[in-house]
Amino acid sequence: MRRVGQTVETARELKHVVVREHVRKLVQGAAPGTPAPSERELVSQFGVARMTVRQALDALVVEGLLERMPGRGTFVARPRRQQTQVASFSEAVARRGQVAETVTLLARVEQAGPGVARALEVEAGSAIVHWRRLRRAGGEAICVQDVYLAPDVLPGVLESVMPESLYEALCLRGLRPTWSEDSIQADLASDEERELLDFAAGELAPVLRVSRRAVHGERVVEVSRSAYRSDRFTLYLQLGPSS
Known part of the structure; x- marks a missing residue:
């Protein structure tokens, strides 16, 4: 009572x-x-x-x-004050209990355009590796990702089977990213992205565009541009007090 x-x-x-x-x-x-x-x-x-x-x-x-x-x-949850390393897509989906899948759409040497060259800190027109991938998890298309690398970061990478995880390959070279600059923008998928990410015809196709510049020490080891299906993937950020 x-x-x-x-x-x-x-x-x-x-x-x-x-x-x-x-x-x-x-x-x-x-x-x-x-x-x-x-x-x-x-x-x-x-x-x-x-x-x-x-x-x-x-x-x-x-x-x-x-x-x-x-x-x-x-x-x-993981402790909020725990220092975390720069996470790859494979690691992010593993934390959700899933396994990442990679489909290579394009892998070739190209000339660096002005924006990519500036981000990679190389001369415009320099030879770089362009790796375009479709990333999947749980049987669903999650993200389309374009990765740009200086050729000496992963020498000979185009001469063999492309690695399943870029960050594992970088780790083997002692070049695991120690920090990164990421920018995130809401957008709509392009026609090609709509098809790759399995949006239905006529369906609104919102994506999160993530641009990353990943650095090991003072060396830029990766520049990437990714389009994530915002209804299938959540990006988590840990923020703390400034020093």
């Missing part, structure tokens, strides 16, 4: 706190990526409204203890 003076709102807040602290105890100390109890499980266990459960989980997401992955569920 509700005590005198206790409002409906207060009762709901108490239920929210009970659910929140229950989930906190369950996941405290668990490895990042460990699944949290589902909303359905918690609703059944505590006999509360889904809104109450969602409020409890929202609080833990805001704290940074949990993170939501669209279409997959809620999981234990």
